[in-house]
Amino acid sequence: MSDPTDDDRPAWVRAWDDMVALVGTDLSDGQTRWGADVVEAGSIRRYAEPLELGSAIHHDEDAARADGHDGLVAPATSLLTFALPPMWRPGEPPLFDAEDRDAQPARSPINNENNGPVPRTAGFFATDLEMDFLRPVLAGERLGLRGRRLVACTPKETRVGRGAFMTIESEIVSDRGDVVARQRTSTYAYDPHLDGEATA
Amino acid sequence: MKAVRTIADVRVGDELDPVAFPLTVYRLIMAAGANRDFNSIHHNSEHARATGAPEMYANTIFLMGMWERAVRDWAGPAGELTAIRGFRMRRFNTVGRTTTVHGAVTAVDAATGLVTIALRSEDPDGITVGPGEVDVRLPGAGAAG
Numbered sequence: 001m002s003d004p005t006d007d008d009r010p011a012w013v014r015a016w017d018d019m020v021a022l023v024g025t026d027l028s029d030g031q032t033r034w035g036a037d038v039v040e041a042g043s044i045r046r047y048a049e050p051l052e053l054g055s056a057i058h059h060d061e062d063a064a065r066a067d068g069h070d071g072l073v074a075p076a077t078s079l080l081t082f083a084l085p086p087m088w089r090p091g092e093p094p095l096f097d098a099e100d101r102d103a104q105p106a107r108s109p110i111n112n113e114n115n116g117p118v119p120r121t122a123g124f125f126a127t128d129l130e131m132d133f134l135r136p137v138l139a140g141e142r143l144g145l146r147g148r149r150l151v152a153c154t155p156k157e158t159r160v161g162r163g164a165f166m167t168i169e170s171e172i173v174s175d176r177g178d179v180v181a182r183q184r185t186s187t188y189a190y191d192p193h194l195d196g197e198a199t200a
Numbered sequence: 201m202k203a204v205r206t207i208a209d210v211r212v213g214d215e216l217d218p219v220a221f222p223l224t225v226y227r228l229i230m231a232a233g234a235n236r237d238f239n240s241i242h243h244n245s246e247h248a249r250a251t252g253a254p255e256m257y258a259n260t261i262f263l264m265g266m267w268e269r270a271v272r273d274w275a276g277p278a279g280e281l282t283a284i285r286g287f288r289m290r291r292f293n294t295v296g297r298t299t300t301v302h303g304a305v306t307a308v309d310a311a312t313g314l315v316t317i318a319l320r321s322e323d324p325d326g327i328t329v330g331p332g333e334v335d336v337r338l339p340g341a342g343a344a345g
Contacts, residue, residue, distance in 0.1 A: 043234075047265070049234060050231040050234055053269045055273075055277050063277070075265065075268055076284075080235075080264075081235040081236050084236050087236075102246055102250075104240065123251035123252065125241065125253075126289065127289055129284070131264075133283065160253070192250070
C-alpha cells in the first residue's frame with residue numbers, strides 16, 4: 001500500500017476516492033422508487049406541447065389503436081419524467097422556506113445525491129444518456145426507477161469547474177410487472193471555478 | 201410527414217426533415233413544467249450563470265424529446281423507438297437561440313424492420329448534442345426486398 005503522504009494529487013481529486021472505490025456496485029437500497037402519477041392523457045399532452053410532438057398516437061386513443069397500439073402511447077423519451085417521484089407529499093416538511101428570489105426548494109427528486117460518499121458540490125448537469133426501450137408504455141401504467149449501479153466515476157477539471165463525471169445504470173419498471181426501459185445516465189458534479197481561478 | 205412509413209420505404213442515406221426548436225424563456229418553462237426537471241439552471245438565468253453556464257439552457261429530457269420529435273415526424277405513427285445511444289450533450293442549448301435536429305438513416309434491416317438513424321442537434325455555432333443514434337422499428341419486416 002502506498003504511503004498517503006506520497007499522494008501528490010490535489011485534494012479535490014482525492015475527495016472522490018471513496019466514490020471511485022464503489023464503481024461496479026449498486027448504490028440503491030434495491031427498492032423501486034415509483035413515479036408520482038399514473039401515465040395519463042393530460043400529462044402526455046403537456047409533455048408533447050413544448051416539443052410540438054403532434055403524432056396522433058400521443059393525443060387520440062382511437063387513432064393510436066387504429067395504428068396498432070393497445071392504447072394511448074407515452075412518448076418514449078417521457079419515461080424518465082413519468083418515473084420521477086413527487087416534489088412534495090402531504091405531511092412532508094415545506095419545500096419553500098425562504099423568500100430569496102433564487103432560493104432553491106429544500107429537496108428535489110432531480111439532484112446529485114448519489115447515495116454514495118460523494119463530496120458536496122454546488123452544481124451538476126447531465127452529460128450523456130443512453131436508453132433501451134423494451135416496449136411502448138401506455139396511458140394507465142405507473143412507472144418507477146429501480147437500481148443505481150455505479151458504472152464509472154472519474155474526477156476531472158473542466159471549463160466550468162472541478163468535480164467528477166459519474167455514470168449510473170437503472171431500470172424503468174411498470175406496475176404491470178416488467179422492465180420497460182434501461183438507462184445509463186452520466187452527470188458532472190462540480191464546484192464552479194472561483195473568480196480568477198485557472199481553468200484547465 | 202408520411203402517414204405510415206414501412207421498412208420497404210427506407211434506404212440508407214435517407215435524410216429526415218430538420219426540425220427547428222427556437223428556445224425562448226416561455227418554451228423552456230413549459231418544458232420544465234411538463235417534464236418535471238425543475239432544476240433552476242433550466243429557467244433562471246442568474247442561477248445558471250452562478251453555476252458556470254452562459255445562460256439558462258434546455259434540460260436533458262427536453263433535448264431527448266427533440267430527437268424523438270424528429271424521428272416520429274419521419275417514421276409516422278407505427279414506428280417504435282427502441283433505443284437512443286450517443287446522446288452526448290456537448291454544449292449548452294441556451295435560451296435565445298435555435299436548436300435544430302438533423303438526421304439520416306445509417307442502417308436498414310429489412311428482416312427485423314429495424315432502422316438506425318444518426319442524429320445531431322445544432323445551434324448556429326455547431327453541434328450541441330450528439331452525434332448519436334436512434335433505433336426505430338418500422339412495420340413491414342420480412343416483406344421488403
